[in-house]
Amino acid sequence: MAEEPEVFDMDKSAEWKALALSLDEDDVLRHFRDQFKIPEKDGRQRLYFLGNSLGLQPKSTGTYINNILDQWSEEGVESFFVGENPWSGLHDSLLASLAKITGALPHEISIMNQLTVNIHLMLVSFYRPEGRRRKILMETKAFPSDQYAVRSYLEHLGLDPDEIILEIHSGSPLNAIETSDIVDAIQLHTDELALVFLGGINYYTGQALDMKMIASAAQKAGCLIGLDLAHAAGNIALQLHDWQVDFACWCSYKYLNGGPGTIGGVFVHEKHHNSGQKRLAGWWGNHAETRFMMNKIFDPSPDASAWQLSTPPMLLLAALKASLDIFDEAGWERILNKQEMMKQCMKEWIESLSGQYFSCITPEARGCQLSLLFPEKGREVYDRLFAEGFMIDWREPNVIRLAPVPLYNTFTEIWRFHDTLKKILADVFHNQS
Numbered sequence: 001m002a003e004e005p006e007v008f009d010m011d012k013s014a015e016w017k018a019l020a021l022s023l024d025e026d027d028v029l030r031h032f033r034d035q036f037k038i039p040e041k042d043g044r045q046r047l048y049f050l051g052n053s054l055g056l057q058p059k060s061t062g063t064y065i066n067n068i069l070d071q072w073s074e075e076g077v078e079s080f081f082v083g084e085n086p087w088s089g090l091h092d093s094l095l096a097s098l099a100k101i102t103g104a105l106p107h108e109i110s111i112m113n114q115l116t117v118n119i120h121l122m123l124v125s126f127y128r129p130e131g132r133r134r135k136i137l138m139e140t141k142a143f144p145s146d147q148y149a150v151r152s153y154l155e156h157l158g159l160d161p162d163e164i165i166l167e168i169h170s171g172s173p174l175n176a177i178e179t180s181d182i183v184d185a186i187q188l189h190t191d192e193l194a195l196v197f198l199g200g201i202n203y204y205t206g207q208a209l210d211m212k213m214i215a216s217a218a219q220k221a222g223c224l225i226g227l228d229l230a231h232a233a234g235n236i237a238l239q240l241h242d243w244q245v246d247f248a249c250w251c252s253y254k255y256l257n258g259g260p261g262t263i264g265g266v267f268v269h270e271k272h273h274n275s276g277q278k279r280l281a282g283w284w285g286n287h288a289e290t291r292f293m294m295n296k297i298f299d300p301s302p303d304a305s306a307w308q309l310s311t312p313p314m315l316l317l318a319a320l321k322a323s324l325d326i327f328d329e330a331g332w333e334r335i336l337n338k339q340e341m342m343k344q345c346m347k348e349w350i351e352s353l354s355g356q357y358f359s360c361i362t363p364e365a366r367g368c369q370l371s372l373l374f375p376e377k378g379r380e381v382y383d384r385l386f387a388e389g390f391m392i393d394w395r396e397p398n399v400i401r402l403a404p405v406p407l408y409n410t411f412t413e414i415w416r417f418h419d420t421l422k423k424i425l426a427d428v429f430h431n432q433s
């Protein structure tokens with residue numbers, strides 16, 4: 001690079017540092033950080049900005065899991081029915097918390113399986129090709145597992161995925177898709193669409209789609225809409241019920257801190273309950289009142305739990321409950337408020353460094369995540385940040401993703417990212433040794 005090093009405004013930086021300190025001081029959620037296990041290196045806490053990948057472990061998770069183990073050892077299978085917290089009620093005890101986070105009615109949620117499995121189950125119920133109406137609208141840069149699920153399911157039906165799937169391409173070089181492009185595509189293919197299936201937040205760019213507007217366009221077109229909320233659940237405000245989304249699925253190990261590979265969730269709008277829905281069935285989706293009569297014919301639960309297949313895994317539900325109890329205690333509104341403030345700080349402190357060496361590919365509409373694209377030397381910048389204690393994520397070929405979250409990150413950590421990145425940029429791009 002021929003340019004001179006940028007002159008960084010030291011006053012501004014000092015001012016931002018003071019601001020970060022005072023925001024932390026006034027942060028009503030600051031004590032919640034103590035409820036999480038923060039990874040350390042050489043006795044120092046690392047700066048964990050990977051809430052979008054694997055949320056940190058609540059200190060209470062071990063206790064919640066041990067309680068299940070104790071029940072198991074003390075009462076065996078009786079634990080389903082006896083004691084203060086019988087296992088039979090554990091699944092339902094999580095619904096209110098998730099309903100708040102997703103903007104659903106509690107009976108529209110079912111906690112089950114993992115995300116990709118749930119996508120398959122939802123496709124069975126909600127991909128209903130009929131006549132000319134057989135296409136599925138997806139984004140080009142959908143998460144690979146979503147693409148594999150849809151393509152393999154179509155092949156299973158004997159259909160050609162390349163014929164059925166309509167991919168929305170981004171018009172922008174930075175990968176963001178305009179809501180209007182999606183709405184236009186829905187209108188353009190009105191008579192052919194059976195299903196719109198999109199990620200509410202794109203895992204790569206961090207862009208949050210205007211799900212309300214897209215859902216409304218899908219309804220006007222007379223097709224169904226499903227959302228993958230892996231990067232949205234526990235991150236941004238959702239109103240799945242009011243938006244009339246038909247179904248949604250998510251995993252609980254990213255922003256929801258439920259633990260690696262933990263149990264996922266689905267939303268099925270109540271308009272689809274009890275409607276003679278096609279589905280793959282299992283005994284745990286059978287009406288609770290008749291489940292143990294062991295009848296031959298499936299009698300579906302009158303709500304989203306009709307999609308359950310198997311006995312709920314109590315250890316995983318307990319791990320998820322440990323985290324959701326923290327969300328409840330902190331308050332979803334307060335979490336969203338802090339997230340909004342963190343977003344402003346990231347914009348001012350981190351995005352202000354963009355331009356010459358990297359660009360921020362995450363549009364304004366987003367949650368916690370920021371994705372920085374480095375045309376050159378991104379890996380080197382990433383390695384240096386990592387060496388400085390930042391746990392962030394590198395996506396080939398040239399993107400650094402970071403996602404500080406309200407429950408356990410601080411404003412000072414965000415400022416430190418700004419400060420460290422600034423120094424690393426100067427070093428990497430000007431002091432090549």
Ligand SMILES: *Cc1c(COP(=O)(O)O)cnc(C)c1O
Binds near residue numbers: 115116146231251
């Ligand atoms: C994380 C993620 C997945 C992963 O699915 P699992 O089945 O839980 O491994 C799938 N889709 C999206 C969009 C994701 O972000």
